[in-house]
Amino acid sequence: MARPLIQMALDSLDFNQTVELADKVAPYVDIFEIGTPCIKYNGINLVKELRQRYPDKLLLVDLKTMDAGEYEAGAFYAAGADICTVLGVSGLATIAGVIKAAKKHGAETQIDLINVADKAECARESVKLGAQIVGIHTGLDAQAAGHTPFTDLNDIARLGLNVRISVAGGIKQATVQQVVEAGANIIVVGAAIYGAPCPATSAREIRELVDAAAA
Numbered sequence: 001m002a003r004p005l006i007q008m009a010l011d012s013l014d015f016n017q018t019v020e021l022a023d024k025v026a027p028y029v030d031i032f033e034i035g036t037p038c039i040k041y042n043g044i045n046l047v048k049e050l051r052q053r054y055p056d057k058l059l060l061v062d063l064k065t066m067d068a069g070e071y072e073a074g075a076f077y078a079a080g081a082d083i084c085t086v087l088g089v090s091g092l093a094t095i096a097g098v099i100k101a102a103k104k105h106g107a108e109t110q111i112d113l114i115n116v117a118d119k120a121e122c123a124r125e126s127v128k129l130g131a132q133i134v135g136i137h138t139g140l141d142a143q144a145a146g147h148t149p150f151t152d153l154n155d156i157a158r159l160g161l162n163v164r165i166s167v168a169g170g171i172k173q174a175t176v177q178q179v180v181e182a183g184a185n186i187i188v189v190g191a192a193i194y195g196a197p198c199p200a201t202s203a204r205e206i207r208e209l210v211d212a213a214a215a
């Protein structure tokens with residue numbers, strides 16, 4: 001099995017804390033995600049800072065674009081994003097716009113299936129448009145209401161689409177093996193790392209668990 005990537009969700013609002021956290025966990029993760037609240041609060045300068053600081057890491061900007069896909073995402077790809085997210089609920093025209101902007105910069109697009117009613121259909125259509133990643137995502141509010149991403153992950157993985165699958169939504173040490181075995185290619189982790197007493201230790205544990213599950 002190809003080694004799944006670990007994506008660290010940087011979900012603080014504070015610019016310096018975000019950079020400090022990235023520094024702490026960098027040895028253990030493959031992708032830095034600038035979370036949606038974080039990018040709204042800090043803007044494109046944070047993309048530039050992390051790009052310059054980490055030229056060899058993948059950088060995902062969690063724009064969760066809902067409209068004006070090409071226009072909105074284009075600036076972030078130009079600033080150094082490797083991946084931007086667009087909401088599946090935005091519709092195919094907006095998704096196509098973000099994909100167009102990504103292609104212009106040799107970058108990738110992730111379709112976030114959060115709150116999409118027919119996730120299989122949205123994933124299939126997104127792949128036809130040229131998306132490289134679909135995101136199974138139980139958001140923070142849905143997590144608080146007791147939801148998890150596991151059933152949706154299994155359902156989408158079973159489709160066997162030519163697309164990488166990202167999973168997010170409260171993934172922690174206890175659930176890493178399950179999501180790797182279900183077929184996730186990108187494991188997104190936020191609170192289980194940034195909320196831990198020692199984020200670096202937590203990130204290292206998750207790295208070891210992902211690698212062991214994929215071996």
Ligand SMILES: O=C(CO)[C@H](O)[C@H](O)COP(=O)(O)O
Binds near residue numbers: 010189
């Ligand atoms: O995109 C997000 C919220 O919309 C989070 O970054 C994502 O859910 C990962 O964080 P956690 O592991 O804490 O769920």
